[in-house]
Amino acid sequence: MYLRKSQILGYVLALTPQASHAYPGTKPKCSLDNVAHQLSSINSSLSNNATILSVTRVQLNGSYGDPNSPQGLPPLVSTGLPDLCAVEVNVTSSESSSYTISIFLPSKWNSRFLATGGGGTGGYVNYLDMGVGSQYGFATMSTDNGHRGSPYDVEWAYKSPQKLIDWGWRAMHGSVELSKQLIKGYYGENIQYSYYTGCSTGGRQGLKEAQVGADSFDGMLIGAPAWWISHQVAWNTKISKDYYPVDDPKSISNELFSSIIAQTVVDQCDAIDGVKDGIISDPENCHPDFEVLSCNSTAANSSACLTSLQLETLAKIYEDYYIGSEFVHPGLELSSEPGWPQYLFAGTPTSWGIDYIRYIVFEDLNWPLDEYNSSVYERLKNLEISHEIDADQFDMSPYRDHGGKILMYHGLSDPLIVTRGSSHFYEQVELATGEAYPITDWFRLFFVPGMLHCSDSPPGVDAPWHINGAGQNWQTGSGAYSVPGFQDSKHDALLALMEWVEGGKAVDQIIATAWHDSTDPSSGVWKQRPICPHPKTAKYNGVGDVNKALNWDCA
Incomplete structure (x- = not known):
């Protein structure tokens, strides 16, 4: 059943906000009525143009997503999920455009929000990265950016400027804003911290959103950003x-x-x-x-x-x-x-x-x-x-002054999004934000030797690359999250970012991991190596196994 806000107001009885994770034994109610009530309580142009598409309870170890994903993508079905509520909402953004938002609301919520990005020109909801985030307890969100299509499809943009604006920034910006409001209403408490993860176009989306809305995120994990589209x-x-x-x-x-x-x-x-x-x-x-x-x-x-x-x-x-x-x-x-x-x-x-x-x-x-x-x-x-599309507003001091942190990474062997594009962006931001605030206090860039585009390494090179970047767990098995076997801030870039944002511990290195079978962590660790904040690089100290991280230093 589809409900617009105008219908919701007359349809839903007043409901007391459900208790959050802080009260064991009670859970927010995963129902159309409850979510409709939360939407009706939001007074904004976004909510006025929002339609609830579905509200679905997903039980522990259940699955949710899109099995009929666009060409060029795997089935976008997240499996092995925690107990959660999956909400789909459509927002009309103009007379000729609209975008879909998907939100995962876990029963055991960590009081944090995680937005996830997509790839290429793709119009799809990134259920896989949403599922990864929900394993930590995040309330997670993704948007289809206002269209449906494969990562290399451009036909949808033909004579469609409003759809291009959605893809450029409007869908992400509106999705973040409305998701936060729904999450707050659903759990009955404020979000403590907001995060973002995305690679490629997903990297661009995050940077663009921080330039459009400086207070959208407290921390962003940005991979190989396609920030300079033109x-x-x-x-x-x-x-x-x-x-x-x-x-x-x-x-x-x-x-x-x-x-x-x-x-x-x-x-x-x-x-x-x-x-x-x-x-x-x-x-x-x-x-x-x-x-x-x-x-x-x-x-x-x-x-x-x-x-x-x-x-x-x-x-x-x-x-x-x-x-x-x-x-x-x-x-x-x-x-x-x-x-x-x-x-x-x-x-x-x-x-x-x-x-x-x-x-x-x-x-x-x-x-x-x-x-x-x-x-x-x-x-x-x-x-x-x-x-509307390029994320080239280099003066990101409003985001910095909000307290935001950026951890950006890029594969040195990336054959699609040029690696030096990230160092150019970093240098331009440093110039634009001034010397009074050292850029390393809030923004650090890491290059991953031997990593291709966002993940993986060429056969024969087999470099360590897994740091829990966006999309990396697409390859490591159903229900995988973090860095399998190494779920800590030394190996997991998202946890390292959280430690920086919430604990003030800057990220001086991240240990990247490769397994004997790159898609099967049960095959055993083959190589680990630290990746270092630019301009430092990892140097072998000349002693011990070259495949062990402890024998490398950032220099």
């Missing part, structure tokens, strides 16, 4: 033009990226951290010589070498993108090569770049890649909608 689309399209078509002499066979090119980087960059183990910890201080791959070299293997045109293409992939003296976007990081065939050079230009320009910038579905030039970048940058 510039990222320009860069992505530019390197696609540099590389495609695949039958052009300048194009490089994608098998070579993950083989000889990746191996050349390892050969010349691996030992900088003090040990040769295939994991590159400090790519910024490595400057490999790719001329060793030249087909003109006397030592070159004619079946595994690069022509002068191909070497020029490779250089363009790594180099920062400038138009004149204007910095547009950083280039890909050394050690990201194994992921290029999957994300960037899989045979056709990525939809993330070219389709974004076709559907959103020009609204011309036949716009050809060959027409990309600096004027397209200027148009992208100056689009009104770009200001």
Whole structure:
């Protein structure tokens, strides 16, 4: 049964707010009537435009979610849940748009709120990360951002500016605000602390929300944020033009990226951290010589070498993108090569770049890649909608002054969202917020050597990567949460963030974990290593097992 607030007011009898977790033996009532009453008690434009879609009691070890998730995603069904109440609400955001909010309200509540983000352009509720958060006792929330679609789908945005605003910030902002109000009413007490976790677009969503609403969160765990969409689309399209078509002499066979090119980087960059183990910890201080791959070299293997045109293409992939003296976007990081065939050079230009320009910038579905030039970048940058989407308000002092903390991480081997984009963001925030308040007092950035986009590590590298970042427990089994076997603030970045926010203990390192089978923690720990706050990196101390974290230091 669907109820709008106008219907609720005449439908619901006055209900006494239910007791919270602080009173053992009583539980808030998971019913349509109770949630409808809480919604009717909220006096805001959000609640006036809200429709309750469902209220569902989920018993201990139960499941909840969306088994028919959009293409490219696993079934978004969270399993092994604690006893909780699942609430679905739809909010009309304009005459042509609306977004859905899902909220998990655990019976054993920890008096805290956790919002979760999504990925790509995806329109879906992130039930999996919601389920992870509920295991701690958080009341958790996710939004579909105003549409339904896969992480690489852009069609929904065609001639739909209101849906783009929802995706850019409005859905998250409204979802946070309304969720907090419903949670307070449901439990009958105030939320003590509010947190956020998200990676990729989820990282952008969190940063954007902190720029829109400085008091939305007390702490944010931000992974590989796609914060600079207009510039990222320009860069992505530019390197696609540099590389495609695949039958052009300048194009490089994608098998070579993950083989000889990746191996050349390892050969010349691996030992900088003090040990040769295939994991590159400090790519910024490595400057490999790719001329060793030249087909003109006397030592070159004619079946595994690069022509002068191909070497020029490779250089363009790594180099920062400038138009004149204007910095547009950083280039890909050394050690990201194994992921290029999957994300960037899989045979056709990525939809993330070219389709974004076709559907959103020009609204011309036949716009050809060959027409990309600096004027397209200027148009992208100056689009009104770009200001609704980019999280580029670097003066985040209102969030800082509210007491907010940011723990941001990024895989050094990320082949999709360029790693140096995070260091650029961090540096710009530091400049914009001034020297009077050291940025490390409230914002710390961690690079994860060998980690791909948000999680995992290439075969053969197998670097430690699990720190309980957003989406990481999608891979580690039904009902997994925290870092399986290491549920403490030394290994779990969310717990480390909470300790910083609530206890004042700054995060000086986080121990990342890898198992023998990366998706099965029961296979046993294989490697652990500290990740360090930028600009520090982990260095092997020369004594003991290189796969044990205690033998590494942040230096």
